[in-house]
Amino acid sequence: MPGEPHQLILQYALEWFNATNLPSLSYVPSIVQLHWIAPTYGVCKINTDGSRNCVSGLISAGGLLRDNYGAWIKGFSVNLGVGSVLEAELWGIFWGLHLAWESGFRDVEVESDSSVAVALLSSSTISTHPLFSLIRCCKLKVQDGWSCSVKHIFREQNVAADVLASMSSEFGTGVQYFTEVPTFLASCLAEDAIGVTRSRVVCA
Structure with a gap:
């Protein structure tokens, strides 16, 4: 037994890390211009988002349905109690899908700025995941006899849903549920409809 086994373990761990990781690359930040993209004719686009109050831990979600002109169809918001941001994002997707289905749409595109939520819906999920039931409900709705896709977008392309949440x-x-456009959302919808861009810093 070595005199200081923890030091030896640490040394081996560092050697393994250095051996299996690629050399660090220098990333140069750049600014890109992003905007909301309307769906093709006949397709309903669902934008959803989740929100969490860092102080109270309360979560909420919001979303809206729009047509190929960027025109408002319907929207929703929901207060969910205490939870995680990921939980809020998934509930937003769930209620967005529910509203679109109940409104009679059968060709829809879902957009969320949560890459984790989108990844969970496009891959197999173990039954021990704390949000397994919610993830499964979302997957069942996605697969419920209609043309439905779920896509990740950046927050700058999801401003209207972010405001609702x-x-x-x-x-x-x-x-x-909102059948009419809420007054606080009118300017944001108008900007999206005409393709107003918003800046985002990315690393290339």
């Missing part, structure tokens, strides 16, 4: 705390508990 953030404003959810202003409304009552449970799910709130």
